[in-house]
Amino acid sequence: MHSISLEPLQRSEFAPFGEVIDLNADWFAINQGTTRRYHRLGGVQLLGQGGQGVISLAVAQRAAQPIAVRMLERHPLGSQAWIPRGLSPFIVVVAPGNSEGYPDESGLRAFYARADQGVNYYAGVWHHPLLCLVEGGQFLIVDRDGPGPNCDEVPLSITRWLNLDLNFDTLEKELQEGER
Numbered sequence: 027m028h029s030i031s032l033e034p035l036q037r038s039e040f041a042p043f044g045e046v047i048d049l050n051a052d053w054f055a056i057n058q059g060t061t062r063r064y065h066r067l068g069g070v071q072l073l074g075q076g077g078q079g080v081i082s083l084a085v086a087q088r089a090a091q092p093i094a095v096r097m098l099e100r101h102p103l104g105s106q107a108w109i110p111r112g113l114s115p116f117i118v119v120v121a122p123g124n125s126e127g128y129p130d131e132s133g134l135r136a137f138y139a140r141a142d143q144g145v146n147y148y149a150g151v152w153h154h155p156l157l158c159l160v161e162g163g164q165f166l167i168v169d170r171d172g173p174g175p176n177c178d179e180v181p182l183s184i185t186r187w188l189n190l191d192l193n194f195d196t197l198e199k200e201l202q203e204g205e206r
């Protein structure tokens with residue numbers, strides 16, 4: 027069975043695909059010191075005519091186990107950021123593009139995003155739609171709205187299964203206790 031192993035989400039490893047949004051990043055004080063500003067957690071790319079940056083809320087079902095990866099998508103006209111609200115760890119699956127403009131399946135990678143990490147996919151990066159690890163997980167999405175085709179989807183040549191070494195029954199407990 028073709029499986030993909032899980033890697034921890036780290037800025038350097040994810041760099042070819044986008045930015046890691048670190049909710050524990052550095053901050054500076056604003057508003058007479060009453061407020062911390064975690065400035066520029068990520069950059070927004072808006073390509074093509076008439077695009078507008080939009081902020082949306084997603085409330086996700088828990089991804090069915092075992093997690094099957096059968097397709098990938100990309101947004102050629104803009105970046106797409108996923109920022110967890112509360113206890114929403116998730117799985118990020120990405121792949122580089124090949125010279126024919128399709129995913130290079132040999133380069134598929136899967137990252138475990140803790141509840142204090144988000145991702146910001148660069149425009150055109152192949153990724154799997156959201157794979158949330160808890161029921162009702164909430165995310166803010168920052169991406170491009172507007173004219174033009176901004177979601178290419180392609181099937182993978184074979185189904186790949188995520189090789190999760192996570193025990194979902196204890197995952198939320200561990201996250202609440204800050205063990206992950």
Ligand SMILES: NC(=O)N[C@@H](O)C(=O)O
Pocket residue numbers: 099106153154155156167
């Ligand atoms: N369509 C949408 O808002 N979500 C997908 O692009 C995704 O990456 O989950």
Ligand code: NI
Pocket residue numbers: 099101106153154155
């Ligand atoms: Ni997407």
